[in-house]
Amino acid sequence: MVGLGQLFLEENQRINKKVLSNGDVYVGDFKGELPHGKGKYLWSDGTVYDGEWEGGKMTGKGHISWAAGAKYEGEFSGGYLHGFGTFNRPDGSEYRGSWRMNIQHGLGTKQYSNLDVYEGCWKEGVHEGNGRYSWSNGNVYVGNWKGGIMNGRGIMKWISGDIFDGSWSNGLRHGSGVYRFSDGGFYFGTWTKGLKDGKGTYYPAGTKHPSLKRWCRSLGYDDVPSSFESRDASILNSVEVEAQRTSIRRSVSELSSSGSLRGSGRIMQRTASIDRSSSRGHSARELIFNNDLSSALSNVSDDAHSVVLDTDRIAYEREYMQGVLIKERIVTAERSRKTKHKNKFHAKEAKTNSWMNIFQSRQSYYLMLNLQLGIRYTVGKITPVPMREVRPSDFGERARIRMYFPKKGSQFTPPHYSVDFYWKDYCPMVFRNLREMFKLDAAEYMMSICGDDGLTELASPGKSGSLFYLSHDDRFVIKTLKKAELKSLLRMLPKYYCHVGKHENTLITKFFGVHRITLRGGRKVRFVVMGNMFCTELRIHRRYDLKGSSHGRYTDKDKIKEGTTLKDLDLDYEFHMDKLLRESLFKQLQLDSKFLESQNIIDYSLLLGLHFRAPEQLKAVLEPPGATTNHDSFSSDDVGVSSQGEPLIPPTGLILVTHEPSSVNTAPGPHIRGSTLRAYSVGEREVDLLLPGTARLRVQLGVNMPAQASHKLLQEEGDSTEVELFEVYDVVLYMGVIDILQEYNARKKAENAYKSLKFNPLTISVVEPKLYSQRFISFLQKVFPEPP
Numbered sequence: 001m002v003g004l005g006q007l008f009l010e011e012n013q014r015i016n017k018k019v020l021s022n023g024d025v026y027v028g029d030f031k032g033e034l035p036h037g038k039g040k041y042l043w044s045d046g047t048v049y050d051g052e053w054e055g056g057k058m059t060g061k062g063h064i065s066w067a068a069g070a071k072y073e074g075e076f077s078g079g080y081l082h083g084f085g086t087f088n089r090p091d092g093s094e095y096r097g098s099w100r101m102n103i104q105h106g107l108g109t110k111q112y113s114n115l116d117v118y119e120g121c122w123k124e125g126v127h128e129g130n131g132r133y134s135w136s137n138g139n140v141y142v143g144n145w146k147g148g149i150m151n152g153r154g155i156m157k158w159i160s161g162d163i164f165d166g167s168w169s170n171g172l173r174h175g176s177g178v179y180r181f182s183d184g185g186f187y188f189g190t191w192t193k194g195l196k197d198g199k200g201t202y203y204p205a206g207t208k209h210p211s212l213k214r215w216c217r218s219l220g221y222d223d224v225p226s227s228f229e230s231r232d233a234s235i236l237n238s239v240e241v242e243a244q245r246t247s248i249r250r251s252v253s254e255l256s257s258s259g260s261l262r263g264s265g266r267i268m269q270r271t272a273s274i275d276r277s278s279s280r281g282h283s284a285r286e287l288i289f290n291n292d293l294s295s296a297l298s299n300v301s302d303d304a305h306s307v308v309l310d311t312d313r314i315a316y317e318r319e320y321m322q323g324v325l326i327k328e329r330i331v332t333a334e335r336s337r338k339t340k341h342k343n344k345f346h347a348k349e350a351k352t353n354s355w356m357n358i359f360q361s362r363q364s365y366y367l368m369l370n371l372q373l374g375i376r377y378t379v380g381k382i383t384p385v386p387m388r389e390v391r392p393s394d395f396g397e398r399a400r401i402r403m404y405f406p407k408k409g410s411q412f413t414p415p416h417y418s419v420d421f422y423w424k425d426y427c428p429m430v431f432r433n434l435r436e437m438f439k440l441d442a443a444e445y446m447m448s449i450c451g452d453d454g455l456t457e458l459a460s461p462g463k464s465g466s467l468f469y470l471s472h473d474d475r476f477v478i479k480t481l482k483k484a485e486l487k488s489l490l491r492m493l494p495k496y497y498c499h500v501g502k503h504e505n506t507l508i509t510k511f512f513g514v515h516r517i518t519l520r521g522g523r524k525v526r527f528v529v530m531g532n533m534f535c536t537e538l539r540i541h542r543r544y545d546l547k548g549s550s551h552g553r554y555t556d557k558d559k560i561k562e563g564t565t566l567k568d569l570d571l572d573y574e575f576h577m578d579k580l581l582r583e584s585l586f587k588q589l590q591l592d593s594k595f596l597e598s599q600n601i602i603d604y605s606l607l608l609g610l611h612f613r614a615p616e617q618l619k620a621v622l623e624p625p626g627a628t629t630n631h632d633s634f635s636s637d638d639v640g641v642s643s644q645g646e647p648l649i650p651p652t653g654l655i656l657v658t659h660e661p662s663s664v665n666t667a668p669g670p671h672i673r674g675s676t677l678r679a680y681s682v683g684e685r686e687v688d689l690l691l692p693g694t695a696r697l698r699v700q701l702g703v704n705m706p707a708q709a710s711h712k713l714l715q716e717e718g719d720s721t722e723v724e725l726f727e728v729y730d731v732v733l734y735m736g737v738i739d740i741l742q743e744y745n746a747r748k749k750a751e752n753a754y755k756s757l758k759f760n761p762l763t764i765s766v767v768e769p770k771l772y773s774q775r776f777i778s779f780l781q782k783v784f785p786e787p788p
Helices: 002-015 212-218 228-249 261-290 333-354 361-382 428-437 442-450 483-502 579-598 618-622 743-755 761-767 769-783
Strands: 017-019 025-031 034-042 048-054 057-065 071-077 080-088 094-100 103-111 117-123 126-134 140-146 149-157 163-169 172-180 186-192 198-203 315-321 324-331 400-405 421-426 455-457 468-471 476-481 511-518 524-531 542-546 573-576 605-612 655-658 685-691 695-698 705-717 721-738
Touching: 361 400, 361 421, 361 428, 361 442, 361 455, 361 511, 361 524, 421 428, 428 483, 428 511, 442 476, 476 483, 483 511, 483 524, 483 579, 542 769, 573 769, 579 705, 579 721, 579 769
Parallel strands: none
Antiparallel strands: 017 025, 025 034, 034 048, 048 057, 057 071, 071 080, 080 094, 094 103, 103 117, 117 126, 126 140, 140 149, 149 163, 163 172, 172 186, 186 198, 198 315, 315 324, 400 421, 421 511, 455 468, 468 476, 476 524, 511 524, 542 605, 573 705, 605 721, 655 685, 685 695, 705 721
16 A cells, blocks of 8 residues: 555656756646646746746746846736736845736836835836835925826925925926925926926015915816825825726736746746836936926025015016026015906906807817817727828818717717717818828827817917817817818818928928817807927927018017017017028928919918027026116026026027937927928038037927027117117027918908008008018018028
8 A cells, every 4th residue: 555655646746747848847736738726937047936827827926036136926917927016126126016917007116226216106117197206315206207207297395395396397397386495485487398487486585475276276286285295195195096996997807818838938038128117217316306406595484375465575576598587577565466456357358358259168168078079089980991092082072071979979979078069070081191191190199189188278369260279288279260261271172282292391381180060059160270380399488470561560569478479570580590401491481382372372471489598698688677686586596607607508509410310309290290401511411409408409490490590789879870789699490381271361351452442562462472472482581581
């Protein structure tokens, strides 16, 4: 009996151990020929897994250690790290949290080798969503992340006690925000790529500042924490809720994959990617501290939350350009009350006029919902259709997609919270090909317009009475059209399609779709989706709408505000450009004008945006008469000078260098898709624009074009002599040809002028597209003079 028992034990041990031809060894339970149950697998390179198996794959709980020293203990599925587990690297870093197919995904906490700690949401191995990052030196960020970088709403608290609460982009302060200094001072303003940029207000010691709660709500923030700690708790609570949702969404099918024994080797292939992704968390720290502008101002307190300043208090209204203080004005209590009353009046007036007899506020909200529903339906329906060349029939009357969207939903449409409406999409195949031609991804297009963040109605409508909406990422502008404008666009669409296809550098407006909504009662609303020309990498400081006319082409000085689009007579600059850049610009302007002339289109404009590189000398030119600069109230960091008195931004702020695709962003924008331009000053090679201390940008036609703006000043000398003086600034130009659907309105205007016998150069050019084109080009040649 003993002999038989010993023989059975030896046979059982032989069956539970399997040696593969490559030297790998498995010891454990089998089901047929595959490991199943509990077992231990030893790879020939020294890697060891000990845990549960299912169908020849690591599935369930287990522990794996790599020869390099990394270890993981937790859940597996189908041969992947999948579920909850702890991963330790040889450098001492540790991640404890959720995994999906070998990648950190979901809720998790990671402590890096330098003792930095991130706790929050992960997506595909990087920080994504809400999270808290604590640096080993005591600094803490709590807020939103995207792609492993601080992005969206967030609060940064430095070890010094300074706190910033506001918008972030690409790891830098970008957008509106409040900076609270450790001694209690507040600065309410805007930032661009980590630098103060635009208008803001600084509240020094003892000054009451606006209500933080009201300020946050004005920016659309739902949560308004009273302290950094409450914001921290709010973020982490939302992280936990998201983690619960993620856990619920996990299906049983994820835990039951099948395959061969060698499938377990996929962990070995992905280990390096795990290690690489673990180091990405440091990018946020590097970005923010390389651009840290925090500095202590004068002693202040933060115990007040009143909107109106006390009579014995002062604040400083400031304007910055790229971190350089160019204006400052002392604000007293009397001025604050007056300004507040004035702003209330204008806000009410703007609200009354903005709906333009079409929509009240609730109906405008419904319009935006209808627009999103329709575009989502149209793009989803046309995108799967195989790509092909357009045919004449694609431009015809029958080239339409029509659908009824009842509130309760239908067989083809989802239920929604808007009103019942009819949807019509014009020439869907044509615009699908145009989006492809403009290198626009269909999914990105839908997410930009139809995402959860919604659309924003621009405060002031156009002069024509149109309503304007802006996508949440600023990439697209949606404009309502009159019936005549729609007809004009559809009539010129075949030629437009050929023109933009032939000339990739065209400056003419990019159209991405034309649609119509029919509401209850038969009211029809037509609109077009266009690229936003000012969705740029640099902040636009001045905007001009140039037609080449002097008739009514000026702006009342008391109506000029930040963001106001100025006109021809308001422009007092000449722009001097590189010889080849200028040649490329006017070559394309001539082509675009000829096209518009052939379509009898007139009254179009060149929309010009200026980004000033703001050397310290610019402050004296732009500072208004009577403005007071209190040099004792701010540090050298505010005025853009070093401790030795040198400008932080060098006087030569723009440098053209040879183009390097790997060093710049080459992704097409919604307003441009053209080739990289060549510059005469760099040996007629393709060029990038280097902005010292800021960025390196690709130079394209109408985008990131460097120039020197010459600003003429008159200075009296003696009693009757005037001496011309010029100030020269480095600027970056953005431009495009807009308002190309004005044929009907302009011709009606010309007919009325002829009837009343009011002949002048304006009415003549309105009647003759050729004359309008000539005047348009002639005017721009003066604005952009030839180099000497």
